[in-house]
Amino acid sequence: MTDTSAETLIRDLDLEPLPWEGGYYRETWRSEVMIPEPALGAGYSGPRAAGTSIYYMLTPDTLSKMHRLPSPETFHFYKGDVVEMLLLHPDGTDQVITFGQDLGAGQHLQFTILGNTWMGGRLAAGHRYGYALMGTTVAPGFDFDDLEMGGTAALITEYPDAADMIRALT
Numbered sequence: 001m002t003d004t005s006a007e008t009l010i011r012d013l014d015l016e017p018l019p020w021e022g023g024y025y026r027e028t029w030r031s032e033v034m035i036p037e038p039a040l041g042a043g044y045s046g047p048r049a050a051g052t053s054i055y056y057m058l059t060p061d062t063l064s065k066m067h068r069l070p071s072p073e074t075f076h077f078y079k080g081d082v083v084e085m086l087l088l089h090p091d092g093t094d095q096v097i098t099f100g101q102d103l104g105a106g107q108h109l110q111f112t113i114l115g116n117t118w119m120g121g122r123l124a125a126g127h128r129y130g131y132a133l134m135g136t137t138v139a140p141g142f143d144f145d146d147l148e149m150g151g152t153a154a155l156i157t158e159y160p161d162a163a164d165m166i167r168a169l170t
Contacts, residue, residue: 004079006059006131013055013133020149022065024057028135035140043070043116049141056134058083058123066120066150066169069138073119074112075099076135081127082107083134086165088118088155094162098124099134118150118159120169 009015015024031050040048048071056075058064066086077083082100089095099121100107113119123132152170156163 004129006057006129009057009131009133013057015055015057018056019144020065020147021067022058023062024059025054027052027054029053031141040140043146044140044143045145046143048143048146051137051139052141053135053137054142056136058121058132058134060123060127060130063122063169064120066118066155066166068116068118068148068150069142069146070115071138071140071142071146072112072115073142074110074137075108076137077101077107077109078133078135080129080132082124083121083132084124085119085121086162086169087113088150088159088162088166089114090116092158094159096165099132100124118155120150120166122169 010024013026015026018025030052033050034047035050036047037044077099082098084096084098087095097111098107150170155166
């Protein structure tokens, strides 16, 4: 893969639009081990795979809309532009983290977001590659039944200090 444009990566990695949330994705692994619903606790509507992983790509015209999952999700940064991600924690605090390769600037190659944390992301200003290629690992595994999308007004009411970024990511 010598051409690393977004279009080439989307084609070569067989990515498709991610419904509701935004960006592009392809599931690359789903554990055959299943966790029964009673062992999962609240927030799950049935058994779940022990874990899942995907490729995930953002481009200048896409974003990861504010959403949350009951499971922890570990993001892995592979290449491309810096991603800024807003986290709205269950304790009422907010945080912006960046994914990228400049560790000295506080960027993360990998970061785990705990379950029930609202999250949304976009390419940071000044992008030069036109994409960010990442991956995520979710355990217990991702299921679309678990995806909860955030509403602008409700999130701003609960997290007023993050209002501008919430508006941009909903």
